[in-house]
Amino acid sequence: MSFLSRVGSGFRRSGGFIGDVFSELKKVRWPNRKELTSYTLIVLVTITLLAVFLFGVDLGISSLIEWVLGK
Structure with a gap:
């Protein structure tokens, strides 16, 4: 071929x-307009909560590293 x-x-x-x-x-x-709006709101709230959680974890880990290194 x-x-x-x-x-x-x-x-x-x-x-x-x-x-x-x-x-x-x-x-x-x-989805209709109402469903799309509620799904979008759920996604935005979830992303915001996850970002705040990861910010806290990052802050905690960097504080722990600074404490261990004695800075």
């Missing part, structure tokens, strides 16, 4: 793949 025929068969298969993608996207249940 030559290189060009392999490339051509790849393009033919990708056309079927794109059709399958659109078919699956039609089956997706998209």
